[in-house]
Amino acid sequence: xxxxxxxIEVRNLKVNFYTYAGIVKAIDGVSFKxxxxxxxxxxGETGCGKSVTARALTKLIRPPGRIEGGEVxxxxxxxxxxxxxxxxxxxxxxxGAEIAYVFQDPTSALDPLYTVGYQIAExxxxxxxxxxxxxxxxxxxxxxxxxxxxxxxxxxxxxPHELSGGMxxxxxxxxxxxxxxxxxxxxxxxxxxDATVQAQLMDLLMDLKRRExxxxxxxxxxxxxxxxxxxxxAVMYAGNIVEEAPVEELFRNPLHPYTKALLRAVxxxxxxxxxxxxxxxxxxxxxxxxxxxxFHPRCPRVMDICRSKKPPELWRGDDHRVACWLYE
Amino acid sequence: xxxxxxxxxxRLLTFIPTLVGVTFIVFVIAAILPADPARVWAGGEKASPxxxxxLIEEYHLNDPIPxxxxxxxxxxxxxxxxxxxxxxxxxxxxxxFFPVTLQLTLVAFFFIIVIGIPLxxxxxxxxxxxxxxxxxxxxxxxxxxxxxxLAYLLIYVFYVKLHWIVLAxxxxxxxxxxxxxxxxxxxxxxxxxxxxxxxxYWLPGFVLGFAGIGVVARIVRNSFLDAxxxxxxxFAMARGLTKLRIxxxxxxxxxxxxxxxxxxxxxxxxxxxxxxxxxxxxxxxGKYMLNAIRLFDYLALTGSVFFVGLIYLVANLIVDxxxxxxDPRVRY
Numbered sequence: 001x002x003x004x005x006x007x008i009e010v011r012n013l014k015v016n017f018y019t020y021a022g023i024v025k026a027i028d029g030v031s032f033k034x035x036x037x038x039x040x041x042x043x044g045e046t047g048c049g050k051s052v053t054a055r056a057l058t059k060l061i062r063p064p065g066r067i068e069g070g071e072v073x074x075x076x077x078x079x080x081x082x083x084x085x086x087x088x089x090x091x092x093x094x095x096g097a098e099i100a101y102v103f104q105d106p107t108s109a110l111d112p113l114y115t116v117g118y119q120i121a122e123x124x125x126x127x128x129x130x131x132x133x134x135x136x137x138x139x140x141x142x143x144x145x146x147x148x149x150x151x152x153x154x155x156x157x158x159x160p161h162e163l164s165g166g167m168x169x170x171x172x173x174x175x176x177x178x179x180x181x182x183x184x185x186x187x188x189x190x191x192x193x194d195a196t197v198q199a200q201l202m203d204l205l206m207d208l209k210r211r212e213x214x215x216x217x218x219x220x221x222x223x224x225x226x227x228x229x230x231x232x233x234a235v236m237y238a239g240n241i242v243e244e245a246p247v248e249e250l251f252r253n254p255l256h257p258y259t260k261a262l263l264r265a266v267x268x269x270x271x272x273x274x275x276x277x278x279x280x281x282x283x284x285x286x287x288x289x290x291x292x293x294x295f296h297p298r299c300p301r302v303m304d305i306c307r308s309k310k311p312p313e314l315w316r317g318d319d320h321r322v323a324c325w326l327y328e
Numbered sequence: 329x330x331x332x333x334x335x336x337x338x339r340l341l342t343f344i345p346t347l348v349g350v351t352f353i354v355f356v357i358a359a360i361l362p363a364d365p366a367r368v369w370a371g372g373e374k375a376s377p378x379x380x381x382x383l384i385e386e387y388h389l390n391d392p393i394p395x396x397x398x399x400x401x402x403x404x405x406x407x408x409x410x411x412x413x414x415x416x417x418x419x420x421x422x423x424x425f426f427p428v429t430l431q432l433t434l435v436a437f438f439f440i441i442v443i444g445i446p447l448x449x450x451x452x453x454x455x456x457x458x459x460x461x462x463x464x465x466x467x468x469x470x471x472x473x474x475x476x477x478l479a480y481l482l483i484y485v486f487y488v489k490l491h492w493i494v495l496a497x498x499x500x501x502x503x504x505x506x507x508x509x510x511x512x513x514x515x516x517x518x519x520x521x522x523x524x525x526x527x528x529y530w531l532p533g534f535v536l537g538f539a540g541i542g543v544v545a546r547i548v549r550n551s552f553l554d555a556x557x558x559x560x561x562x563f564a565m566a567r568g569l570t571k572l573r574i575x576x577x578x579x580x581x582x583x584x585x586x587x588x589x590x591x592x593x594x595x596x597x598x599x600x601x602x603x604x605x606x607x608x609x610x611x612x613x614g615k616y617m618l619n620a621i622r623l624f625d626y627l628a629l630t631g632s633v634f635f636v637g638l639i640y641l642v643a644n645l646i647v648d649x650x651x652x653x654x655d656p657r658v659r660y
Contacts, residue, residue: 096567096569100567105559109562109563111560112560112655113577113581122569126567126568127568
């Protein structure tokens with residue numbers, strides 16, 4: 001493995017949501033490191049905290065959510081900065097410029113009342129890339145061409161509702177890349193799209209990654225996609241990272257019982273099976289999460305210690321870590 | 329633009345059945361009352377039979393109601409309808425009394441917009457704070473306060489105690505452009521007349537708009553918060569836009585429902601004007617209509633209803649056009 005030159009490092013991140021029903025401990029001590037130039041994937045089922053983690057990186061958590069602890073070290077060209085200690089204005093300058101986002105649903109991510117050209121232009125304008133919105137709209141044509149938007153000269157003046165889902169997501173990716181960010185956080189970028197368009201857009205993202213020297217944090221629940229594009233994978237369950245490994249290692253040698261169950265749940269087209277595999281039980285309520293290991297009520301290999309103590313992070317080799325008492 | 333013209337023609341055509349409907353209903357209600365309108369118009373008990381007979385013929389009072397209605401509408405459209413009570417042409421009356429009502433409504437509308445919208449935005453920005461609660465209570469008080477009570481209370485404070493307002497006369501400048509003194513004085517940059525008009529109208533306008541201020545503030549607050557919690561706002565933050573620019577996106581999206589309510593409210597203000605006009609002694613359309621009802625002058629009444637209905641429809645048409653200006657998804 002090449003030496004990892006980190007671009008961002010998350011240490012013991014904690015996010016709570018203060019709802020009427022109680023405190024939701026959505027992210028409970030998540031740590032990981034993303035190396036420059038790689039595609040790092042966060043996988044897990046709905047509600048496990050993938051998106052919250054991604055948004056917490058630049059403090060994009062809105063009330064009733066609150067970041068309760070941890071550090072997010074961003075290794076900028078000027079040296080490491082703890083993003084969680086920055087003020088709103090300093091963060092704003094990083095968001096969309098150094099660290100950009102692509103959201104899941106392009107239909108709701110774009111403001112319906114402005115043309116995509118305008119929305120690209122204002123993103124550049126607010127980061128000082130262009131001196132006038134008008135100039136930004138001219139530059140937006142190039143941005144759209146870069147994301148392979150058909151007929152960009154015309155599309156720059158289109159409103160979101162005049163575009164197809166795929167074209168909208170291309171615009172969102174274009175907005176994300178308009179300021180040449182170092183890190184692109186793609187939060188389920190293809191989930192809301194047709195299967196055929198999904199493949200096109202992933203190809204585009206990977207192509208852009210090569211061309212623009214990007215690092216990508218990809219959030220997904222699609223294990224097929226993970227196998228195809230990711231370099232390293234972290235599996236999340238109920239607000240914790242339960243396992244992290246290079247993609248081939250993870251698929252060949254999964255350690256955590258949850259990862260194993262997850263991989264078994266992917267239907268294998270070559271094997272005829274009567275019914276789809278599933279993981280028994282349901283995702284725990286995070287207001288009163290199970291004590292100890294949060295997976296223990298559903299775990300087939302549960303031991304006494306799992307019920308009372310949170311498992312430590314254990315390293316198997318230098319790039320495979322797992323949070324499970326089985327490997328103590 | 330061709331689309332806009334088609335849309336306008338289509339909408340203007342829908343005006344016809346609506347106006348026929350409202351005038352017919354009002355006319356029928358008045359005409360089926362067990363009274364003898366010709367005798368009332370001719371002067372009551374002592375009316376001479378010849379005059380009564382002439383009135384009956386002139387207004388087809390012995391014909392079936394649809395025929396009466398037809399003749400009334402014909403007179404209205406050919407400007408030959410003369411009120412049997414005031415002996416003036418109805419349209420001439422409308423043109424005299426309507427500007428007063430319009431001015432009153434515009435002043436009320438002004439208060440609703442310049443107080444209601446900022447108040448709503450403030451309440452949204454300081455959600456669940458003391459200010460938000462105050463706005464909520466204010467809205468409740470606004471809709472549940474009787475206009476006449478508030479009017480007399482404020483007259484006592486501003487007229488009797490403070491002498492801040494004028495309660496008589498209707499300032500009319502010597503020139504005429506649109507026929508509405510408030511607008512004319514602004515167009516002519518005649519600020520002296522303008523100040524006079526404001527001095528006469530600000531309190532009645534405020535009273536009339538009072539209920540609307542709180543309602544608009546609440547709607548602005550809620551639709552602002554809706555837009556603020558939308559995905560595109562979160563994405564705007566993720567794009568690193570400045571706060572001011574994010575609020576601009578939020579505000580424009582929040583304005584769509586607000587415009588609807590403002591349009592409906594404008595019509596409501598016109599309808600609510602009679603009470604305010606009566607209390608403040610303003611010779612407006614509302615007062616004219618009340619007078620017409622009292623004197624059984626249902627010709628003047630039908631004419632006024634026709635006119636108010638027309639204004640209401642135009643206000644709604646403007647709202648629909650504004651929609652398309654704000655929201656590119658709206659197509660004609």
